[in-house]
Every structure is written in C-alpha cells, then in structure tokens.
Amino acid sequence: xxxxxxxxxxxxxxxxxxxxxxxxxxxxxxxxxxxxxxxxxxxxxxxxxxxxxxxxxxxxxxxxxxxxxxxxxxxxxxxxxxxxxxxxxxxxxxxxxxxxxxxxxxxxxxxxxxxxxxxxxxxxxxxxxxxxxxxxxxxxxxxxxxxxxxxxxxxxxxxxxxxxxxxxxxxxxxxxxxxxxxxxxxxxxx
Amino acid sequence: xxxxxxxxxxxxxxxxxxxxxxxxxxxxxxxxxxxxxxxxxxxxxxxxxxxxxxxxxxxxxxxxxxxxxxxxxxxxxxxxxxxxxxxxxxxxxxxxxxxxxxxxxxxxxxxxxxxxxxxxxxxxxxxxxxxxxxxxxxxxxxxxxxxxxxxxxxxxxxxxxxxxxxxxxxxxxxxxxxxxxxxxxxxxxx
Ligand SMILES: C[S@@+](CC[C@H](N)C(=O)[O-])C[C@H]1O[C@@H](n2cnc3c(N)ncnc32)[C@H](O)[C@@H]1O
Ligand SMILES: C[S@@+](CC[C@H](N)C(=O)[O-])C[C@H]1O[C@@H](n2cnc3c(N)ncnc32)[C@H](O)[C@@H]1O
Numbered sequence: 001x002x003x004x005x006x007x008x009x010x011x012x013x014x015x016x017x018x019x020x021x022x023x024x025x026x027x028x029x030x031x032x033x034x035x036x037x038x039x040x041x042x043x044x045x046x047x048x049x050x051x052x053x054x055x056x057x058x059x060x061x062x063x064x065x066x067x068x069x070x071x072x073x074x075x076x077x078x079x080x081x082x083x084x085x086x087x088x089x090x091x092x093x094x095x096x097x098x099x100x101x102x103x104x105x106x107x108x109x110x111x112x113x114x115x116x117x118x119x120x121x122x123x124x125x126x127x128x129x130x131x132x133x134x135x136x137x138x139x140x141x142x143x144x145x146x147x148x149x150x151x152x153x154x155x156x157x158x159x160x161x162x163x164x165x166x167x168x169x170x171x172x173x174x175x176x177x178x179x180x181x182x183x184x185x186x187x188x189x190x
Numbered sequence: 191x192x193x194x195x196x197x198x199x200x201x202x203x204x205x206x207x208x209x210x211x212x213x214x215x216x217x218x219x220x221x222x223x224x225x226x227x228x229x230x231x232x233x234x235x236x237x238x239x240x241x242x243x244x245x246x247x248x249x250x251x252x253x254x255x256x257x258x259x260x261x262x263x264x265x266x267x268x269x270x271x272x273x274x275x276x277x278x279x280x281x282x283x284x285x286x287x288x289x290x291x292x293x294x295x296x297x298x299x300x301x302x303x304x305x306x307x308x309x310x311x312x313x314x315x316x317x318x319x320x321x322x323x324x325x326x327x328x329x330x331x332x333x334x335x336x337x338x339x340x341x342x343x344x345x346x347x348x349x350x351x352x353x354x355x356x357x358x359x360x361x362x363x364x365x366x367x368x369x370x371x372x373x374x375x376x377x378x379x380x
Binding site for chain 2: 015035043070141142151161
C-alpha cells in the first residue's frame with residue numbers, strides 16, 4: 001500500500017462511527033441499496049446490517065462490493081440481527097408510518113444506535129416493529145404516503161451526523177485500534 | 191369532486207410553500223426524478239423547475255404525472271430557468287462539490303429559495319454555477335465522492351422544512367387564493 005493510500009485510509013478510519021448503523025430489512029432494489037451505502041460512507045457508518053430476501057439478486061447490481069467503503073454484515077433473520085445489535089448495546093429504532101412513531105429529530109443519536117429500514121413496498125415487518133425499542137417517522141405534509149427508502153435513510157443518518165458533530169464525536173477516533181489494524185492489514189476495504 | 195377530496199386538497203394547499211423550489215438540470219434517471227418529486231411533495235414544494243435533456247425518455251417511467259401532487263415547469267435552458275427564478279425574487283443556490291461552496295445548513299431557507307441539482311454523472315453545468323447566487327455542499331467524511339442526487343435533494347429540502355417550521359411558515363397559507371382556486375377548479379392536480 002502506498003503511503004498516500006495508507007494515510008487516506010487512516011484519516012477515514014479516524015472519522016468512522018462504529019456506534020451508528022443501519023439494518024436493511026429485505027430491500028430489493030439495488031439502486032436503493034447502493035444509494036444507502038453511499039450515504040453511510042458519507043456520514044462515517046462503518047458497517048451496515050442486512051437481511052436479504054433474494055441474496056444473489058440484490059448483490060449483483062449494487063455498490064455492496066469493492067467500490068464502497070462500508071462493511072456489510074448479513075443476518076439470516078431479523079431476530080438474529082436485532083439480537084446482535086442488542087449485544088452491541090445499541091438502541092434499536094424502526095422506521096414506521098404509525099401513530100406510535102416519534103419524530104426522527106427527537107431521538108438522541110449520540111447513543112449507540114441502529115435504525116431498521118423496511119422493504120420498498122411493504123415497509124418494516126411486524127416482527128421488526130415488535131423487536132425494536134422505538135418507532136420513528138419523518139414528518140410529511142403532502143399527499144404521497146411515504147418517502148423513497150434511500151431518502152429516508154439519508155435523512156435519519158444526517159440528523160445523527162448533525163447531533164454527533166455537535167457532541168464532538170467526529171473529533172476523536174471511535175473505532176477500536178484492533179479494527180483499524182484489521183482494515184489497514186487488508187490494505188483497505190474488501 | 192367529493193367533499194372529502196375537496197377538504198383534503200384544501201388542507202394540502204394550506205401547507206404548500208410556493209417560495210421553495212428545486213431546479214433539476216438535465217437529470218436522466220427516472221427513479222431519481224421520481225424520488226425527488228416524492229420528497230418535494232412531502233415538504234410542501236408546489237412546483238419544480240426542470241430542464242430535460244431527453245424529454246420523452248425521462249417522462250415515461252417517472253412519477254411526474256397524475257400520481258404526484260407537484261407541478262413541473264419546464265424550461266428550455268438553464269438561463270431561462272434562472273431568469274424565471276430571479277423574476278420570482280428567489281435566491282438561486284447551486285449544489286456543487288467545490289471549495290467555494292458553503293455548508294448547506296448555513297443557508298437561510300426562510301427566504302424565497304431555489305436549489306439547482308445537477309445531472310447524475312457530471313453534476314451542475316458551469317453555466318448553472320456561474321448563474322447562481324451561491325454554491326452549497328453537503329459535508330461528507332468518507333471515501334465516496336458524492337451522494338445520490340435524490341438523497342442530496344431531500345437533505346436540503348428537509349433542512350429548509352426544519353427552518354421554515356421554526357419560522358412558522360407552515361402555520362399560515364403561503365399559496366395565493368388564485369392559485370388555490372385554480373387547483374380546486376381543476377378538481378385536483380393534473
Ligand atoms: C416506501 S416505504 C414503505 C411504505 C409502506 N407502504 C409502509 O406503509 O410502511 C419503505 C421504507 O422507507 C422508509 N420510509 C419511507 N418514508 C418514511 C417516513 N416518512 N418516515 C420514516 N421512514 C420512512 C421506511 O424505512 C420504510 O420501511
Ligand atoms: C452524483 S452528483 C455529481 C457528481 C459530479 N461528479 C460532480 O463532481 O459534481 C449529482 C448531483 O447530486 C447532488 N449532490 C451529490 N452529492 C452532493 C453533496 N455532497 N452536496 C451537494 N450536492 C450533492 C448535486 O446536485 C450533484 O449535481
């Protein structure tokens with residue numbers, strides 16, 4: 001690895017936010033997954049969780065490979081994903097267009113946080129909603145029922161970025177030295 | 191028109207923000223245009239400006255028709271579009287990944303505002319950048335160079351929504367009585 005590349009990756013790792021993640025529940029449009037991963041990289045998400053419906057299909061056309069700089073951790077079910085997230089002591093939020101949901105800007109994203117995003121057509125499953133700690137919603141004043149899922153993901157991520165910046169969380173490295181070494185040893189990302 | 195539909199449209203019109211608009215410069219992916227129009231509807235944009243490259247093509251697969259609740263005003267060139275926007279006394283912002291650009295959250299969106307979004311591959315044209323009053327950028331801390339255009343559009347629109355809500359601009363109708371009558375007379379949107 002060239003010294004420039006090594007430096008660039010070190011700079012990137014110093015800004016990564018391992019205590020912020022998304023959980024993509026059965027998304028099936030590659031362009032949405034691709035746009036979401038770009039937004040994750042842009043705010044410093046290090047790893048996203050994914051439960052695929054048709055695994056082979058989704059992976060083909062997306063940026064979920066070497067073009068991107070965000071790891072994907074696959075889970076075989078939403079229970080497994082949520083169990084993993086709770087082991088990491090994360091609050092688990094689920095996006096849902098319901099009366100029980102709180103405004104997405106009212107949440108404290110400086111806490112370790114995972115946000116479940118639902119499938120394009122049907123939204124998050126009942127199971128995901130039951131397993132999560134809190135439902136959140138992005139307010140809308142128009143006629144259309146919902147936002148595009150990659151748009152919703154980005155709005156929540158950038159609210160988290162805003163709060164974490166104010167809290168100084170981009171000023172000191174959050175990723176463990178061990179994880180940084182792993183990435184550098186691999187010569188970058190997969 | 192049923193009384194329910196009439197009421198629903200009146201409620202919608204009371205929240206519309208005619209002093210906030212986007213200008214789409216030669217976007218060519220229908221799914222991006224569709225996601226952008228959904229976000230516009232969600233924050234109360236009444237009309238978007240568009241300059242198409244291949245007009246027929248873009249209109250086909252998109253939500254730019256009766257499924258949506260946002261008008262589209264087409265312009266034959268970016269000069270014509272900016273001239274129109276300046277006649278409306280709007281500040282014209284252009285998204286650009288440059289050193290001259292200010293952070294998108296530093297702008298006052300309670301002023302009449304138009305935001306130019308650039309084409310997926312090449313971004314806004316030099317012409318658009320020269321004609322605009324101010325360049326704006328969404329901060330990014332990762333490796334990827336840019337966000338998806340529909341994501342960028344939504345982040346800026348929701349920052350405008352946040353500011354306008356605080357300024358009380360959703361508490362009293364902004365659309366002229368004449369424009370409301372026009373929409374109601376048509377029995378809704380096109
Ligand atoms: C197109 S929506 C699914 C709509 C589905 N008909 C429903 O009622 O849930 C797909 C995903 O986008 C996200 N989403 C869309 N609009 C949202 C909003 N206003 N607030 C929060 N999340 C939203 C959620 O993750 C949702 O699961
Ligand atoms: C994919 S980008 C174009 C990238 C192009 N290579 C460039 O350098 O401008 C397409 C459009 O998305 C919007 N966009 C993407 N990332 C942005 C960011 N970080 N800040 C502001 N706008 C952005 C802009 O409207 C841009 O014209």
